[in-house]
Amino acid sequence: MVYIILFLISFSLTYIIKNYMIKKSLVASVNERSSHTIPTPHGGGIAIAITWFIGLFYLYFAGQIEQNLFYALLFGAVISIVSFFDDIYELSPKLRLIVQALVAIGGLYFLGGFETLTFGIFNIQNHIFTNIFAFFMIIWFINLYNFLDGINGYAGSEAVFLAVAGFILFGGNHFLVLAMAVLGFLYWNWNKAKIFMGDVGSTLLGYNIAIFTIYYTNQEPTNFWVWIILFSVYWFDATLTLIRRKLNKEKLSLAHKKHAYQRLTQAGWSHYKVTNYSIGLNILLLGIVYFLPNILVAIIVSLLVIIIVMKFIDNKKKFE
Template sequence: MIYIVLFLISFTLTYIIKEYALKKSFVAIVNERSSHTVPTPHGGGIAIAVTWFMGLLYLFITDQIDTSLFYALLVGALISIVSFFDDMYELSPKLRLGVQSLVALAGLYFLGGLENLTFGIFEISNPFITSLFAFLLILWFINLTNFIDGINGYVGSEFVFLGLAGLILFHESYFGILSVSVLGFLFWNYNKAKIFMGDVGSTLLGYNIAVFTIYYANQEATNLWVWITLFGVFWFDATYTLIRRKLNKEKLSQAHKKHAYQRLTQAEWSHMKVTNFAILLNLLIFTLVYFIPNIAISFFLTLVLLFTAMNFVNQKKPFE
């Protein structure tokens, strides 16, 4: 029942925000980085954030979530608040990174850091190294999700997938709440988007997955790679693009349209077709994780799949 209620809240709030943004002309301006050609309302991520935190509070009150995880997720509200103002006023990158760093440190405090970093044949348990890795992972997940948020339904479908994958694998209600919080927004964003998520939603979602990654890694070290594998479509594209741009001696702060999803749209794929392609990749990745008990093997096969997919994208639209 709680899932239905939260879905309806997210659905309704997104509609209200869309109508208000249209009335006040709060629209995303088309620029050289945009994959859209029509100015469209943004801020739909507010509905995701409000619904998500309502769901978290319900779980906390009904004693259905570990206290440390609850507080680690709760501090993500600060990222949403700052990102909301960034959507409105374009805040300084240094300010955004500073807030993200503070939230990452607070999240790690509540989680107790990252206990072990396993690479199969050896483990690292030095708290400085593991904490630094976890800190950088949180920052990277936050920002790469923001980088990848560019076409209809792309980020929303990814996090509905991750929520459902978490629900199936770990059987916890907060994963269902994550999915329905995003699903209510996704109805208005999936095809011919009527509203965009904005940084207020994308940065929060990236933070949530980073927190889940660390929390479950502390329960079982190999879970770190379970979540990294499940999130593969996004971090692989973002990391591949960053490395290629660095090798090309490009200014990394400069706007670009070189992510895989952007190049597919340049190859005249519709937004829906690109998003559905990503959904297919996610389903294949989940199949590997679910049916192969050895995460090292499923991670390796996922890398093979993602390299194959990237090669396909390069053939459609070369990386220049």
């Protein structure tokens, strides 16, 4: 029952925010990076954040979440608040990065750090190295989720997928809370979006995924690669695009439309089609993780699938 209530809170808040943003003319303008053509209200991620933190407190007082995970996830409120003001006032990149760094440090502190990074044949247990790695991973996950929040339903469906996959593989009612918080928003963002998530939502989701990755990796080192596979649609696209732009000697701070999902829409695919195919790809990746117990084999198969998909996208719209 509580999860239905959380869905209704998210659903209702998104509706209220949508109408308020329209009334106040607070809409996302169309620019060179946009994948939309109609000015649309943004800030729907506020509903996700509020619902998410309400759900977190419920789990905490009901004794359904471990204390260290609760505090690490709760620290994400900092990135949500700052991103909320960024959506309105466009804060400087330097300030955003400083806040992200502080949030990464805070999250790692509450989790007790990042213990082991395994590569199968050897493990890295030097806590200086593992925590520096985790620090940059958190910042990268925050930003790459923000980079790939660009078309209807894409970021929201990714979050719901990761929440459902996390629940299937690891259990934990925090995944159900996340799914309900995003689903209520996703109703208004699906297909022909009536509102966008904004940084307040996308940065929080990226932070949450990073925290889940570290938390479950501390329980079992190979879980790191499970999350890397589950999240590969996003990190592979963002990372490869960044590398390609660097090799092209582009100024990385400039807006662009070269991510895989953007190139598919340029090739004529609708937002609806791109989002649905990404969901199908995610389900395939979950099946690989679920049915292939050998994590090394799962990594190889997943990587081959992602590379084949990227080749397909390059054929549809060349990276230039």
